[in-house]
Amino acid sequence: MRISVDIAVVGAGAAGIAAAVSAARTGQTTLLLDQRPAAGGTGGFSGLTTLCGLFDDTGRWLNEGFAREFAEMLVESPPLQMGKVWVLPYRPETFRQTAAALINSLSNLQTQWNTALTSVTVEHGRLVRLNDIEVGAVIDCSGSAEIARLAGLDCLATDETTQASAVIFPLCGVRRELNSPAAVAQVLLPLARAGFPPLNFQPNPEPGSITVKFTGGAEQVTELVAFLQRSVEGFERCQAPLARVTAAQRKGRMIVGEYLLTGAEVLAGRKFSDAVARGAWPIEQWNADGVARFRYLPPGTHYEIPARSLRAARVNNLFMAGKTMSADVDAIASARVMGCCLATGAAAGVLAADYLQSSRSK
Numbered sequence: 001m002r003i004s005v006d007i008a009v010v011g012a013g014a015a016g017i018a019a020a021v022s023a024a025r026t027g028q029t030t031l032l033l034d035q036r037p038a039a040g041g042t043g044g045f046s047g048l049t050t051l052c053g054l055f056d057d058t059g060r061w062l063n064e065g066f067a068r069e070f071a072e073m074l075v076e077s078p079p080l081q082m083g084k085v086w087v088l089p090y091r092p093e094t095f096r097q098t099a100a101a102l103i104n105s106l107s108n109l110q111t112q113w114n115t116a117l118t119s120v121t122v123e124h125g126r127l128v129r130l131n132d133i134e135v136g137a138v139i140d141c142s143g144s145a146e147i148a149r150l151a152g153l154d155c156l157a158t159d160e161t162t163q164a165s166a167v168i169f170p171l172c173g174v175r176r177e178l179n180s181p182a183a184v185a186q187v188l189l190p191l192a193r194a195g196f197p198p199l200n201f202q203p204n205p206e207p208g209s210i211t212v213k214f215t216g217g218a219e220q221v222t223e224l225v226a227f228l229q230r231s232v233e234g235f236e237r238c239q240a241p242l243a244r245v246t247a248a249q250r251k252g253r254m255i256v257g258e259y260l261l262t263g264a265e266v267l268a269g270r271k272f273s274d275a276v277a278r279g280a281w282p283i284e285q286w287n288a289d290g291v292a293r294f295r296y297l298p299p300g301t302h303y304e305i306p307a308r309s310l311r312a313a314r315v316n317n318l319f320m321a322g323k324t325m326s327a328d329v330d331a332i333a334s335a336r337v338m339g340c341c342l343a344t345g346a347a348a349g350v351l352a353a354d355y356l357q358s359s360r361s362k
């Protein structure tokens with residue numbers, strides 16, 4: 001059966017959840033579609049346990065509105081300072097449950113799970129159909145610009161040379177403190193000497209657990225865990241749920257919008273008269289050998305994201321958010337963190353609703 005909605009959102013990760021809830025809260029009939037079985041995206045399904053990009057370098061909220069609302073529903077332990085940045089530890093299942101609670105609270109927000117976007121129809125510079133769904137406006141939150149790709153629109157892309165994928169998994173049964181760079185280095189050194197690809201540890205809210213981001217392949221995780229058990233004090237009884245381990249993709253595709261945010265503007269803390277969101281996360285790049293490079297904004301600085309970076313250049317009713325927003329490869333290496341995705345998603349939902357209201361009143 002062919003259905004018709006005011007606003008369709010493709011991709012139910014941090015950006016898509018925010019976009020769909022914000023659009024539906026304006027009263028528009030909204031549809032959220034994802035090929036996965038539920039909302040969550042990378043934040044809910046990859047094993048991540050730290051929400052980045054919510055705070056400035058003093059620990060103050062960067063964005064009010066939906067980003068803060070979502071984080072406050074999710075929070076189980078206070079934000080943590082890690083070097084120059086602040087992160088919010090969370091559980092992936094709570095991320096999915098929070099998303100479901102927000103989505104299910106809105107009777108004008110429908111969902112389609114286990115549904116891939118496979119076709120789009122553009123007529124007279126407007127998207128009129130996604131799959132079999134008639135649409136008034138559309139928000140691409142697919143992380144890989146699926147709508148733009150199918151419509152043949154201009155995109156930029158990041159790849160494994162600066163946004164290398166990684167396997168993320170929890171390790172439980174760890175009996176060793178990892179609360180300083182020196183303590184972490186004592187664990188990483190024997191791994192590097194044994195020839196394992198680089199990894200880093202992230203906080204995990206489960207007691208006795210840490211989250212591992214490993215730049216090797218999923219097939220090397222069994223060997224890695226066995227090495228830790230054998231050779232590193234405090235890891236003798238560590239275990240990982242190996243059945244669920246797959247690599248998560250940092251790389252993605254960005255739609256060229258009315259404005260292209262650049263890495264130079266991120267680092268300079270550029271402000272805009274049409275700003276709709278803020279970011280302060282460093283430009284974070286991971287090369288193919290798993291080595292991270294962080295370029296920080298000056299202390300006390302944040303940058304703004306203009307509404308024009310969330311509007312597609314050549315299709316009137318197409319908006320985008322999260323990893324798909326209009327940004328160059330350096331700017332997205334900062335704006336791709338989930339706090340920023342929540343903020344740009346929420347803004348895109350409101351922009352799409354405003355567009356529909358003003359086009360109806362013409």
Ligand SMILES: Cc1cc2nc3c(=O)[nH]c(=O)nc-3n(C[C@H](O)[C@H](O)[C@H](O)COP(=O)(O)OP(=O)(O)OC[C@H]3O[C@@H](n4cnc5c(N)ncnc54)[C@H](O)[C@@H]3O)c2cc1C
Nearest residue numbers: 011013014015035041042052116117143249250322323338
């Ligand atoms: C290894 C790694 C470590 C990271 N570490 C952190 C971290 O510690 N903290 C942090 O804040 N961020 C981290 N990030 C970044 C962050 O997780 C992502 O950039 C962010 O979650 C992207 O959100 P999004 O909503 O734009 O896209 P996603 O969360 O990727 O959601 C996109 C959704 O679109 C759906 N989709 C795609 N194509 C289609 C289609 N054709 N049809 C239907 N659905 C489709 C997908 O199934 C997916 O659910 C990390 C990322 C990776 C890969």
